[in-house]
Structures are given as structure tokens and as C-alpha cells.
Amino acid sequence: xxxxxxxxxxxxxxxSLLRLLHxxxxxxxxxxxxxxxxxxxxxxxxxxxxAETGLVEEKVPRLARGAGRPSLLxxxxxxxxxxxxxxxxxxxxxxxxxxxxxxxxxRNSWNLHGRQRNPHEVITHVAESASLLAAxxxxxxVAAGISVPGVVRRSDGHVHTAAxxxxxxxxxxxxxxxxxxxxxxxxxxxEFGALAELVRGSGRGASDxxxxxxxxxxxxxxIAQGALLRGSAGYLGEIGHMTVHPxxxxxxxxxxxxxxxxxxxxxxxxxxxxxxxxxxxTIVAELRALQGDYGTLLDDYLDWxxxxxxxxxxxxxxxxxxxxxxxxxxxxTAITRxxxxxxxxxxxSRAMGGIRIEKSSLGTDLKLLGAAEAxxxxxxxxx
Numbered sequence: 001x002x003x004x005x006x007x008x009x010x011x012x013x014x015x016s017l018l019r020l021l022h023x024x025x026x027x028x029x030x031x032x033x034x035x036x037x038x039x040x041x042x043x044x045x046x047x048x049x050x051a052e053t054g055l056v057e058e059k060v061p062r063l064a065r066g067a068g069r070p071s072l073l074x075x076x077x078x079x080x081x082x083x084x085x086x087x088x089x090x091x092x093x094x095x096x097x098x099x100x101x102x103x104x105x106x107r108n109s110w111n112l113h114g115r116q117r118n119p120h121e122v123i124t125h126v127a128e129s130a131s132l133l134a135a136x137x138x139x140x141x142v143a144a145g146i147s148v149p150g151v152v153r154r155s156d157g158h159v160h161t162a163a164x165x166x167x168x169x170x171x172x173x174x175x176x177x178x179x180x181x182x183x184x185x186x187x188x189x190x191e192f193g194a195l196a197e198l199v200r201g202s203g204r205g206a207s208d209x210x211x212x213x214x215x216x217x218x219x220x221x222x223i224a225q226g227a228l229l230r231g232s233a234g235y236l237g238e239i240g241h242m243t244v245h246p247x248x249x250x251x252x253x254x255x256x257x258x259x260x261x262x263x264x265x266x267x268x269x270x271x272x273x274x275x276x277x278x279x280x281x282t283i284v285a286e287l288r289a290l291q292g293d294y295g296t297l298l299d300d301y302l303d304w305x306x307x308x309x310x311x312x313x314x315x316x317x318x319x320x321x322x323x324x325x326x327x328x329x330x331x332x333t334a335i336t337r338x339x340x341x342x343x344x345x346x347x348x349s350r351a352m353g354g355i356r357i358e359k360s361s362l363g364t365d366l367k368l369l370g371a372a373e374a375x376x377x378x379x380x381x382x383x
Contacts, residue, residue: 194221
């Protein structure tokens with residue numbers, strides 16, 4: 001039997017404590033000891049060590065009440081470890097510098113049109129923008145996470161294809177790492193959306209959940225037994241390309257009748273009577289103007305959304321489905337209708353006694369937060 005050495009145990013406990021503070025926020029020593037199953041003397045030693053390196057600080061709570069001396073709170077220090085988060089979308093790109101504990105310290109974004117979508121242009125602009133932002137904030141990122149709407153090999157960040165960006169076989173991980181001179185992790189945007197939901201959104205505490213996002217395309221991220229499911233080589237979650245309408249439209253992937261041809265951005269524009277390649281803001285404004293009274297305008301669209309979700313639920317059996325991106329702009333009454341139908345039509349849902357279907361609460365920061373968490377996964381164990 002292999003016995004762990006004392007230094008290995010200390011590193012493991014330190015890493016576990018950092019992860020707990022990063023995801024859970026400020027906590028007392030007593031609460032940390034209970035959560036980690038460690039004795040108070042071990043927690044004291046760990047916290048004192050982290051305080052010496054500047055990763056945490058202990059303070060009296062601002063709203064301390066009651067008799068006696070209040071317990072000190074252990075607070076993660078955002079500037080002690082900063083990562084660069086990058087969100088490459090079809091029409092826009094954005095960056096953020098995110099500190100230990102998940103706080104967004106600063107951000108920048110820009111439109112992508114024509115040549116600006118070229119991988120070289122994107123890499124160059126990200127590097128220049130990140131350098132300026134880091135200088136303004138007086139920080140130096142120690143790692144980077146990059147979200148891309150495409151099929152990504154997780155081991156090295158190679159983008160096999162990102163059809164809506166017109167990218168094929170782009171060595172994004174190695175190229176971005178060389179330019180930034182940082183460890184870089186690249187992932188599919190829906191995968192990173194699921195990671196953000198798991199750590200900071202509706203998926204917190206969920207054992208099995210599915211994140212489904214609608215942008216120009218449709219993607220999915222999967223949480224299984226409380227962890228992000230990554231699949232073989234990182235290729236997973238292309239639920240937008242399951243066939244739902246054999247006699248339907250040709251998809252950019254070459255298949256016919258993919259789910260994203262019925263519920264992606266273009267399909268939503270058709271349902272609303274808008275030009276298929278109009279501004280994103282127009283789509284969102286049109287949906288919000290409906291204020292829940294959409295009549296029969298969205299009936300076909302919602303039927304296709306329901307059909308796809310029934311398939312997803314029957315295959316994966318999640319306790320929670322989180323809808324992101326354009327889906328969050330749908331009227332609440334539409335989401336309620338879809339959720340009710342999925343629960344009644346899915347055999348798995350009926351067997352489970354129903355599932356939750358919710359909109360993401362993380363807004364436009366979703367993919368940035370997911371990219372940041374992917375970067376932190378690699379550095380928390382070595383801080």
C-alpha cells in the first residue's frame with residue numbers, strides 16, 4: 001500500500017483550501033475546517049501560510065453582531081493570482097482579467113468583421129488588448145483560458161474546426177501561448193459555459209446537468225457527477241448537430257436538419273420575421289418587446305426547442321438544464337411552456353419526477369468566467 005508523504009498531504013490540503021476559497025468566497029476558519037474535514041490546527045497552519053504569501057487576508061466581518069469577539073473571515077485576495085479570460089464569438093471578441101476568487105478586474109471587447117475574424121488578427125488583437133489592460137490595472141496574468149465556438153482538442157488547444165468563424169485546423173493553443181508567454185487552455189464555448197455554471201451559476205451543487213447555448217450555432221456542455229464531462233480528446237457536446245428534421249435545411253456542417261438549423265440565431269430571426277443576418281441587439285430587443293405575449297409567433301420555434309431538449313433529457317438524464325446566450329432572451333412564458341412540455345414528454349423526466357429547466361443567470365460574462373475557471377484549474381494546485 002502506498003502511503004502519502006507529509007509534504008504531499010500538505011500540498012493537497014493547501015490546494016483544496018485554495019479551491020474552496022476561490023469558488024465559495026470568504027469563510028471562517030471553523031467553516032473551512034468543517035467543509036474540508038480538517039482539524040483547526042491544520043487550518044490555522046494553512047491559512048497562516050497563505051496569508052504570508054498574500055493569497056488570503058483575515059478580517060473582522062463588517063456587520064459583526066452579537067456578544068463576544070467575532071470570528072475572523074478568511075478572504076481570497078483577487079490581485080494575488082490573476083488570469084486572462086478570452087471569449088471569441090462569431091461577431092465579437094472579449095477579454096477580461098479575473099482575480100483569485102472570480103472577481104473580474106477589468107475587461108475589453110471589440111467587433112469581429114471580415115479580416116478581423118482571421119486567426120492571426122484575433123491572436124494579435126487579444127495579445128495587444130491584454131497587454132494594455134494588464135498595464136492599466138498593474139497586474140500580470142499567470143495563465144489564460146480561451147473560449148471558442150468550435151471543435152477543440154483539449155490537450156493542446158488545437159481548433160479542428162470553427163465553422164461559423166471559418167476556421168479550420170488552427171493551432172490556437174500553441175500560437176496564443178507563444179504570443180502571450182503564458183500557459184493557455186482552449187475549450188469549446190459551450191463546455192466553458194457549463195464550467196461557469198458549475199462553479200458560479202445555476203449548476204452549483206448539481207450532480208448532473210446540461211448547459212445548452214444558442215448563438216449563431218447551438219452547443220452543449222455536460223456536468224456528470226459534479227464534474228465537467230470532457231469526452232475523448234475533448235470532443236463533446238455538439239448537440240446542435242443531432243438530426244431532428246431529416247427533410248429540413250442544410251447545415252453548415254454538411255448534414256441536413258441539424259437542431260441548430262431549427263433553433264439557432266437564423267431560425268429565431270425567421271420566427272420573428274427579421275433578416276437572418278441582422279444585428280444581435282435587434283433580436284434581443286424584439287424578444288423583450290414581446291413581454292410574454294408572443295401569440296403564435298414563436299410556436300414552431302418552441303416546438304423544435306422542445307423536441308431537441310426532450311432528446312437531450314432522455315439520453316443524458318440530467319437533474320437540471322441551463323439555457324444560455326440567445327435562449328435567455330426568450331419570454332419567461334415561453335420557457336415555462338417548453339419546460340412543461342419537456343417534463344411531460346420525456347420518459348426519463350417522468351421517471352425522475354421532473355427536471356429543472358432554467359435560464360443562465362451569468363449574462364454576457366458566462367464564457368469569460370468559464371474561460372477563467374479553466375485557467376484557474378491549472379494554477380490553483382501550484383499557487
